[in-house]
Amino acid sequence: MGGRRLSCICNNLLLSSSSIKELQLPLSSKMSGSSERISGLYKELSQFPSVSCAYIGPEVTTPNGSKYCNVYTEWWQRDLDRSRHLRFCRQYNVFHNGRSVGNIVPAGTCMEIQGELLSRESPSGALRAVLRSTMVQAEEKEFLEIWHRSRRIKSLNLTALDKHGKVFSDDQFGCLQWSHSETHLLYIAERKRPKTESFFQSKAPELSSSITEEEEEEEEEPGDFCNFRKGDQFVLHEDWGEGLVNKSVPTLCVLDIESSNISVLEGVPDYISPGQALWILDDSGIVFVGWWHEPFRLGLKFCSNRRSALFHLNFSSSYCELISLDTKAVCSPRLSPDGRHIVYLEGDVFGPHHQCLKLCMYNWHVKTSLTVLDIVRKPKTGFSGIYTTALPLLCWSADSRRVLLHTPQRSRKDILIVDTETGAVGPLTADSEEGSWTLLTIQRDLVVVSYSSPNCPPSLKIGFLPSAGKEQEIVWVCMEKAEPFQDIKWKTLTFQPPDIQDTPKYDGLTCESLLLLPCHPLEGRLFPLIVSPHGGPHSSFDASWQLFAAVFCQLGFAVLMVNYRGSTGFGQNSIESLIGRVGEQDVQDVQFCVEQVLKTEPLDSTRLALFGGSHGGFLCCHLIGKFPGMYKVCAVRNPSVNYVSLIGSSDIPDWRYSAIGFDYTYGQIPLPDALTAMITHSPITSVGQVTAPVLMLLGEKDKRISAWHAMEYYRVLKSRGIPVRVLWFPDNHSLFTVEVEADAFVNSALWIIQNLPSQTAAGIL
The missing domain is CATH 3.40.50.1820 (Alpha/Beta hydrolase fold, catalytic domain)
Structure with missing residues (x-):
């Protein structure tokens, strides 16, 4: 150092x-x-932080004619003293002439962000929505706050309102989206579940005997008994697996800013779980991704091969329309600034749980989709395909023609620029420093990125996107520099x-x-x-x-x-x-x-x-x-040692079949040939030859690779006298x-x- x-x-x-x-x-x-x-x-x-997101505020013109905008950034680092991830924000005033960045002035010092799960600026930059979790009288509560410039103008206790369960703040389903009119806010939450009680729970004493016979009969109808959920307190509610525990049935919710009324949207098919929603340009409806959860849910985190599609929900008719193929896996819909196109990622269902993806585009006016960038089987040029798990929230150039994204390209992560009209693609960072680049945001063609390398912690850079065909001329200006x-x-x-x-x-x-x-x-x-x-x-x-x-x-x-x-x-x-x-x-x-x-x-x-x-x-x-x-x-750490024992204990049983070259279907029954192949490919078969001391770090909450399944490997080593040690962590x-x-x-x-x-x-x- x-x-x-x-x-x-x-x-x-x-x-x-x-x-x-x-x-x-x-x-x-x-x-x-x-x-x-x-x-x-x-x-x-561990004290070197990483930047997680950035937002560019509205353009301001000073009395002397110069222009600047505020850039808001969020960072995280490990706080070992308090055993938690520390999140903080920092803002910068970026002076520019509309084509190049001039001076950058930090606006104050870093400030810790407490309790924020999600936050989004409104399109004009005048409002900010914050989803916050806080403890009130030893109970966790969720609040949705609206801030206007220097003050908070609204705070809703979502837990007390009891319209739905917990709000989803994860990258898989979660969203917090302002309508273009800035009058409504769209988010995803767990659907409210009926309350349950034991068969033997005592009833409250009757305070009045004035209930009529008709009312008594009405209370005892079989339908009401089913809705009451008596004796259902231990019913299993499937969730979406590792990293998405207790997230089972997401639902679309809209907050009316003026009235503070929250609506749980109707019309979404019962067989899908909605997420990653966005408003269409006139705010008359939303587009979202729906993941099929029938006949049962499979692990979704790190798996881009789950059956899903794009849907359009029209508010006036409550009609939910399928607008992409329903035999594929899709994610990350992103609306162009002019509202005419939505780009998204598309891949195959099952097989490798993450693979090369297509970049597709839906034309809102002609109601058709086309492939902008296809799967790359064997790279012949510098471009080797798209492998990112999500597109940046803001990824369009101001001309609504070009899309920017970051993705692995061999052993480097590059930022690519794609012309959606011609399909031309090239790296925006090809001639930049050796290392890896991440796109944080692009607004009004001002691009904010993060850069790091194996010997250099993350730094923050900004630059103006040149006109089409001249993107390689971009000039990066450092906002936060880290020395190698x-x-x-x-x-x-x-x-x-x-x-x-x-x-x-x-x-x-x-x-x-x-x-x-x-x-x-x-x-x-x-x-x-x-x-x-x-x-x-x-x-x-x-x-x-x-x-x-x-x-x-x-x-x-x-x-x-x-x-x-x-x-x-x-x-x-x-x-x-x-x-x-x-x-x-x-x-x-x-x-x-x-x-x-x-x-x-x-x-x-x-x-x-x-x-x-x-x-x-x-x-x-x-x-x-x-x-x-x-x-x-x-x-x-949480090693997979025996594919056979993982079939019934993993949230991704399909991978155990795909890995050995077998097709997977729901309701798959493990047959002898598949079981033989699984055990043959597993390291448990060669544990008898191991002589090296082994340390096993296991997470007891692991839903992908059960910690108990690894104990089989441990016991064989232990019985043979090989030095082996297990650390059992309360983690996933x-x-x-x-x-x-x-x-x-x-x-x-x-x-x-x-x-x-x-x-x-x-x-x-």
Whole structure:
């Protein structure tokens, strides 16, 4: 970190007392204080924030004729002292001439955002809506607030109004959209459920005997008994799985700003769950995505392959019209500034749970859709397809012709610009700094982006979008700058797997790895290497700031992050090549990348460690079983170890079939051939060859990969006398809560250091 390094040491260790108590293996004298060293570095590097959203306010002309606009940004960082994610905002005054950015002046200091779940500026910038969660008399309450310039003009206690359940603030369903007239607000909430009670609940004493016989008979009608939900308090309400727990039946809600009346919209078909809604230009209706939840719900988070379509709900007729194909999976409808077109993403149902997507456009006047950008099977130019999970909320240029989006392009995330009339596409950030770019917003052709790289935390940049055909001339001006770490270097490595590992249908595919290295070897020694395959498997590492990798590098490790064939960003052929070959092709790719990098880089082949989560943990468990003795230690987060035992315990059972090359249908019955293939592809089959010590980090609330299913792997290792340790966290699949994430990382680093050959301890700490 050069001169920037802080000399901070945590006053209180991030490790829980129970975790420390479980560390039975003694550390050498060289390792004394290693936990303080690791936790101190982790705390130091976790203080670099990431920007999550930006909004550009209305244009203001000063008395002297100059122009400026206010740019509002929201950031987040890990607050280890309070064990939560800290959210704060910062504003800037950006002076410009309509074509280029001049001076940028921060408007005050950062300010913490407390309790905000969602917030949106109105189209004119005069109003702001805020969904806030707060504790009132030890109970959580939700409030919807309307702010006008410097004061709050309205605050509605949604919990007390009891029109619906909790409001959805997630990225999957959630929305908070102003009507163009700024008189109404659209949002999504859980449908209100009938109250339930026990069969044996005592009734309140009767206060009057004046009820007529007719009224008594009316109360006892069978229909009323069904609506009363007596004895239904333990009925299962299906939710949408991992990351969307307790989100079952979303409903569309509209707030009338003037009257404060909330309407729960009718007309949405019962077989779909609505979300991602937006107003059409004249406010006479809305367009939304509807996900089919019949015959039952499958996990939706990170899965862009769930049957869904675009619907138009007309307010005057309450008629809900299907406006896209109903045999596909769609998301992210975005209305053009002139109101004539809606762009959205479209993919296939089932198969790989994330894949290359089409960019489609619906013409509001002629009521038809067309494909703007098709799926890219095998990239032949610089463009390798669209793999983003969502389009930015504001992504259109002012001329309503061009669309901007960010997406993985091999091992880098680029911002692309698409001409919707010609289908021409190119990277807006092609000639910019090496790293990864994220589009935050574009308004009036003023573009706000975030940039980072493996050795540089996120920074904020802004620039004016040039006219069509000249986009490469964009000039980025830095609003918040982060300096790169001078003692970390990185590179992208491309590998061509051997022909023998190819399949005829998908030959010639490559894989890549991001390699991080400390700049100076300690005492001339070779670096120990931590190998980290990503999860998914249909996701990828991009060349962005990675906290874990940066801390490992500061500790003296080299880190290899592997994008094997099947990763997103490399074409649809690459994704499909992994189907039916999980546990084979991906394992071969990781091993091949490791073998090649050991030949060319200053790495110690006797000190190799594995670190991965989910499908990355699946690969780590395969590698220590198939190459015993090569990898000296392994730490895995919620690993998938046995596809068979996951069929009935995972929220995505369809993937267990798709991964091994079988088609999935609702009501699938596991037959012997499928079960045989599942167990054959699983790392549990090679656990008998494992010799490396294994640390397992499990989330007890994980709905994607049950924590209990991993205990099968643990018990086999335990019975064979292999050093194995389990940390059982009160968290879900991602292990992303601040306290859990920190504890999991420090324990992983300690486990790796402790179980590598002894010279590692002297070399690293």
